Amino acid sequence: MELEDTVEYMLSGDYKERFIAEYWQLKIRCDxxxxxxxxIELAHDYDCGDEPIHGCSLxxxxxxxxxxxxxxxxxxxxxxAEEIKF
Numbered sequence: 001m002e003l004e005d006t007v008e009y010m011l012s013g014d015y016k017e018r019f020i021a022e023y024w025q026l027k028i029r030c031d032x033x034x035x036x037x038x039x040i041e042l043a044h045d046y047d048c049g050d051e052p053i054h055g056c057s058l059x060x061x062x063x064x065x066x067x068x069x070x071x072x073x074x075x076x077x078x079x080x081a082e083e084i085k086f
Contacts, residue, residue, distance in 0.1 A: 003028055016084050023075050023086075030068045037061050 001024055009021030040058055043051035054061065078084075 001028065016082070019075075019079070019082075019084055020086060023072070023079065026068060026072050026075065030065065030072060033061065033065050033068065037065060 003025060006021040006024050009017045009024075012018055012021075036052060036054075037058065039049070039052050040054060040061075042048040044058075079086075
């Protein structure tokens with residue numbers, strides 16, 4: 001799934017569909033940030049490929065990913081509690 005695949009759900013009048021879109025958007029962003037961090041680490045630690053250009057510290061990116069994953073976990077619990085099916 002890509003971000004553009006969530007647009008229809010974001011425009012829905014049903015809050016459960018909007019919740020599904022928000023969940024998948026966050027999941028997609030978490031996965032992409034994790035991959036980005038891994039590419040930075042591989043380039044830096046193992047001299048494996050070019051290091052992606054980034055304007056902040058690796059720690060800051062890891063902190064961001066940590067909190068994004070924490071929110072994803074909370075949303076997953078809410079999804080279960082509200083019986084929102086994907």
